[in-house]
Amino acid sequence: MFKKFIWLEWKSFFRSASLGKSLGLKILMAFLALYFSAMFLIFGIALFPLIKKFYPEGDPLLIVNRFALIYLALELVFRFMLQTLPVLDIKPLMVLPISKKKVVNFVLIKSLFSYYNVLPLLLLIPFGIFCMVKEDYPVWNILGWMLGMYALILCVNYLNFIIKKRFTENLKALIPVVIVAFGLGLLDYLGIFSISIYFGKLLNILYANPVLALVPLVLLIGLYFWNQINLKGKFYLDAHLKGKKQSVDTKEFGWTRRFGSIAPFLQQDLKLIWRNKRPKTTIYLSFLFLLYGLIFYPNDAYQDMPAFFVFVGIFITGIFMINFGQFVPSWDASYYPMIMAQNIPMRQYLASKMGLISFSIVVLAILSTPYVYFGWNILLLNIACALYNMGVNVPILLYAGSFNKKRIDLDKSPFMNYQGTGASQWLVGIPLLLIPIFFFWLFNKFISYEIAVAFLAVLGIIGLISRPALLNFLEQRYRKRKYVMIQGFKQKGD
């Protein structure tokens, strides 16, 4: 039976609509995977000597134990954001004579072969071997310790799934957990109640008595069964539907009326953003990135390179533009035929997208005004960057968008989600950021800071003035690409 499942997985991977189309993306992912593997391996080998160097008085293994809990907690956070339960498409299997238990076991066991479980091994094994071979630690104790540690890491693997299952539908329920974790971390940090030290002491005991490695193993098996029960309970179609009974949010965004003919579209886009997970996250990200300037403005290292502040300025006023704009019109992928057949002129559709993005730039620019604290020149530069974003970058992004033909599922989280990403998303970043930086650098170096700022602003204003002409051009472009887009948006799956 397992063979059959693996066969299914294999087919679904190689027959997915976008295999081959996103080769560049695959290469990037492979490169990242190799990079992280190498980093972990190097760190694993160097860990023992490093600790010896920084804590010459302690036993390196005990120091590793002391930090083990912090490591595990961090790993949980990263897994929560990045790792997803490898769900087999179970719907078609439900009516076939396959026992639920088998399907659930397959999903759970498959998760063990995730890349996230290989990485810690690259850390753990070299460190263990180093201890045994070079430093003459007792072999059985080290083996027991390694087994125990790895079991704990796999516990994190399964714990993550339980947390995800429980909290993805209801993120607010996560708040108390986060507060407790934060509190414990704070107490630990202040040295009032050092939970990580207690945990380290437990690991020390485990090291002294390698038989105790069975304890984390039992914990692991327990978590496995908990997951099994959890998943088996969800193995019904209506288990998926149950949560959706509550009545829905019907905000009207009536204030958009004053924007005239593009008002209905604007309203539409706001609902799109507000009611779907992926676009909604772009809003939160925008506010988060507003703080980006705090990293750069106070830092002396960047004071001599004002060109770098252009990057920051484009970024903080345009983060929503970049995150949202690069996927226009993929956001509307699931009903793009309707948009095309309804009484919606292409020009108005594009104008409303431009309007929405420009609006976000204005809001972010206003919110970034407190940076005047770091000097007037920074405020002026940010305003110039905002103008440049509105006038030049928005049309560039929409032009790049006309190459989009990949569907986006609105309900999926955007973290490490490359759905809808194609070569154009990577390429568009270059003109978006590099062109203004280059011009600024040129004018700043050979004329003056003020002229450089003014030049960016003027470019932006020219773009704004020629917007009707740009819209005409974009309209032609989108109409030419229309059939390819409709065709592409139909393709489901990653």
Next chain:
Amino acid sequence: MITATNLSKIYNGTKVLDIEHLDIPSGQNFGLVGNNGAGKTTFFSLLLDLIEPSTGSIFNNEITVNQSEKWKSFTASFIDESFLIGYLTPEEYFYFVGELRNRNKADIDSFLERFGDFFNGEILGRKKYLRDLSKGNQKKVGIVSALIGDPEVVILDEPFANLDPTTQIRLKKLLKEISGTSGTTFLISSHDLIHVTEVCERIVVLDKGVIVRDIETSEATLAELEAYFSREIIEG
């Protein structure tokens, strides 16, 4: 109202649609039948400019559909669920379509009153997003939205599929009523020969993209269609 000349669509060397000439006069209830792969949806998609014709062109009220967008203002359609916006409630969706067709909220509210029976209390005021409705209810929303704003041409792809028997009968009544009073041109495709002969004044049969029958509906039409579609079974 609608004219297709030398229209063909070729996918990977296979001709899936090949219509030399087809003329649908204004106000006609036009039915399109044919087995799977006969080219019904292809024809509608061409008419809505969702795909590009390989040769020839379609004129909707003398506008070439793949050159100008002007036909959009008097043409409404429901092809499949990709015509619905999943994260809107049915009301919001109706208001949105209404706005696109210059109807305000009050217009839409009074328009929707007529469909109380049709919706059977399962659509309005339920505070559910369209994506959470059943297939049949989604279809009802799609069909009704295609009637908003008195369009001159209404295109419905398989409107009877997925509907319960009562709603099918109500839909037939509704379509006849509207075409009787407003002179709307309806283009309907269906696999259900009984329904389509009841609603449509003219029926065109497509087979592998070619028009094989063009019938003015009469008493004998149903029998004729049934004979046509069972010929292979009898021969075999």
